[in-house]
Amino acid sequence: MSPVNVAPENFHVFDTTLRDGAQQEGLRLSVNDKLRIASLLDELGVTFIEGGWPGANPNDTAFFAEAARSLTLKHATLVAFGMTTRVGMKASEDPLVQALVDAQTPVICIVAKSHDRHVTDALRTTLDENLRMVRDTVTYLKGQGKRVFVDAEHFFDGYRSNPAYALDVIRTAAEAGAEVVILCDTNGGMLPSWMGEVVSAASAIGVDLGIHCHNDTGCAVANTIAAVEAGVMHIQGTINGYGERTGNADLVTLIGNLQIKFGWPLVSPQALRDLTRISHAIAEIANQAPQMRQPYTGTSAFAHKAGLHASAIKVDEMLYQHADPTVVGNNMRMLISDMAGRANIQIKGEQLGHDLSDRETAARVTDRIKDREALGYSYEAADASFDLLLRDELGQLVRPFTVEQWRVFTDQTDLSEAILRVSTHGEPSKLYAGDGNGPVNALDMALRTALEPAFGYVAGFELTDYRVRILDTGHGTDAIVRVLIDTRVDGRSWTTVGVGSNVIEASYEALVDAYLYGIAVLKPVGV
Numbered sequence: 048m049s050p051v052n053v054a055p056e057n058f059h060v061f062d063t064t065l066r067d068g069a070q071q072e073g074l075r076l077s078v079n080d081k082l083r084i085a086s087l088l089d090e091l092g093v094t095f096i097e098g099g100w101p102g103a104n105p106n107d108t109a110f111f112a113e114a115a116r117s118l119t120l121k122h123a124t125l126v127a128f129g130m131t132t133r134v135g136m137k138a139s140e141d142p143l144v145q146a147l148v149d150a151q152t153p154v155i156c157i158v159a160k161s162h163d164r165h166v167t168d169a170l171r172t173t174l175d176e177n178l179r180m181v182r183d184t185v186t187y188l189k190g191q192g193k194r195v196f197v198d199a200e201h202f203f204d205g206y207r208s209n210p211a212y213a214l215d216v217i218r219t220a221a222e223a224g225a226e227v228v229i230l231c232d233t234n235g236g237m238l239p240s241w242m243g244e245v246v247s248a249a250s251a252i253g254v255d256l257g258i259h260c261h262n263d264t265g266c267a268v269a270n271t272i273a274a275v276e277a278g279v280m281h282i283q284g285t286i287n288g289y290g291e292r293t294g295n296a297d298l299v300t301l302i303g304n305l306q307i308k309f310g311w312p313l314v315s316p317q318a319l320r321d322l323t324r325i326s327h328a329i330a331e332i333a334n335q336a337p338q339m340r341q342p343y344t345g346t347s348a349f350a351h352k353a354g355l356h357a358s359a360i361k362v363d364e365m366l367y368q369h370a371d372p373t374v375v376g377n378n379m380r381m382l383i384s385d386m387a388g389r390a391n392i393q394i395k396g397e398q399l400g401h402d403l404s405d406r407e408t409a410a411r412v413t414d415r416i417k418d419r420e421a422l423g424y425s426y427e428a429a430d431a432s433f434d435l436l437l438r439d440e441l442g443q444l445v446r447p448f449t450v451e452q453w454r455v456f457t458d459q460t461d462l463s464e465a466i467l468r469v470s471t472h473g474e475p476s477k478l479y480a481g482d483g484n485g486p487v488n489a490l491d492m493a494l495r496t497a498l499e500p501a502f503g504y505v506a507g508f509e510l511t512d513y514r515v516r517i518l519d520t521g522h523g524t525d526a527i528v529r530v531l532i533d534t535r536v537d538g539r540s541w542t543t544v545g546v547g548s549n550v551i552e553a554s555y556e557a558l559v560d561a562y563l564y565g566i567a568v569l570k571p572v573g574v
Contacts, residue, residue, distance in 0.1 A: 432544045452468040453490070481494070508536050528548070530547075
């Protein structure tokens with residue numbers, strides 16, 4: 048099937064990060080977190096933002112109350128989520144339905160059972176009563192002046208079990224005035240080739256359709272696109288694919304695919320260029336590590352390691368890339384490893400501002416990199432250490448300080464002590480000491496004590512991450528250790544690497560490189 052070339056006249060990008068995404072294990076969003084994420088989603092330009100389930104939990108109720116007071120959206124429309132009225136109740140008398148009205152959103156999305164077994168076994172009611180609940184709730188909310196969307200929960204499984212009843216649920220919602228009915232792959236069990244037939248059957252009813260996919264088969268994005276190709280005009284998903292179990296369809300990838308591959312103008316070109324920044328900013332608010340291998344916005348999405356790739360990229364970057372990374376605010380990265388060839392080193396050097404056009408120089412640096420990789424060093428994620436190595440090889444590295452000796456003492460207490468002999472600006476060396484929570488923290492404190500008098504901005508250096516990898520694990524405690532340290536100052540961050548026969552030695556090397564790079568290469572703001 049050829050790609051869909053013409054976008055529907057009315058197409059919805061419906062984000063449910065604040066509701067369905069928040070159901071992810073280990074993810075907890077405060078009211079303030081939700082407000083900040085909603086602003087970023089609005090900046091991206093999604094059509095609808097589902098804020099949560101008012102009345103079902105205090106946090107969501109508080110969010111809608113605060114949103115009504117302080118949240119100003121320029122592009123998106125806020126949506127409250129809830130369910131149909133309960134068995135045997137009138138919607139007008141159900142306090143949970145009233146809570147949806149009280150949320151003061153112009154759009155309400157309600158979930159309705161569309162799988163016959165869920166009606167009889169979970170709701171413990173009749174199929175006719177379930178249809179009445181759908182009809183009554185949609186009719187009541189429409190009477191309150193609300194636009195109503197209906198999530199047909201478990202629709203695909205329901206269609207397989209009892210297609211006539213699953214379609215009856217859609218028909219009932221449409222006749223009651225639902226603006227869009229969303230077909231939900233709630234269990235995430237569908238495959239792309241199965242989508243078209245089911246979506247086509249639902250399309251015959253005549254109501255606008257949406258799609259809501261979970262990722263349990265790893266196909267949430269592909270299933271969503273298959274549904275779009277079959278005619279849905281409303282896609283639901285979460286930023287970065289957050290969600291219960293294996294997550295929801297990733298709106299970041301969906302926006303990238305539909306806008307770049309289909310050519311549909313879902314968001315503005317500037318918003319598309321902000322896709323990487325917004326994806327990572329929401330990850331930061333949600334306290335989730337950005338996904339390195341995430342399509343379009345991951346740090347590895349346009350990263351190249353093989354020397355064969357680099358040789359081609361020197362001719363034309365697009366020979367090994369499916370899209371221009373700058374369109375989504377990302378960058379092409381050249382990885383440096385024992386697989387790297389001279390072309391890798393030259394491209395990476397150019398990205399860091401170094402001229403490696405001389406073949407002999409590039410070959411010499413390449414050989415040095417490969418020798419160090421053989422010892423356990425890895426420069427793929429340690430650009431700062433690679434930059435220092437290049438400067439050293441090119442005779443451009445000025446060392447503003449040197450550490451002549453270092454020792455660390457630790458015992459059964461929580462505190463460790465480090466003693467360093469350090470020289471700054473070529474002056475005679477002096478002894479400095481530092482205490483810390485463990486040997487690495489003690490080394491850090493001793494280095495700060497030594498360097499802050501000469502380089503006051505070092506006080507702003509912040510160690511943000513520390514990672515240890517044991518190499519040659521078959522050697523057990525005698526194995527070589529690699530340490531990566533992330534450091535940040537003035538909003539800029541860098542990564543350094545150290546390798547040693549023990550974790551303290553490796554940590555010391557990475558830590559010294561971190562300070563050396565921050566002082567000798569970066570020029571902190573105001574200095």
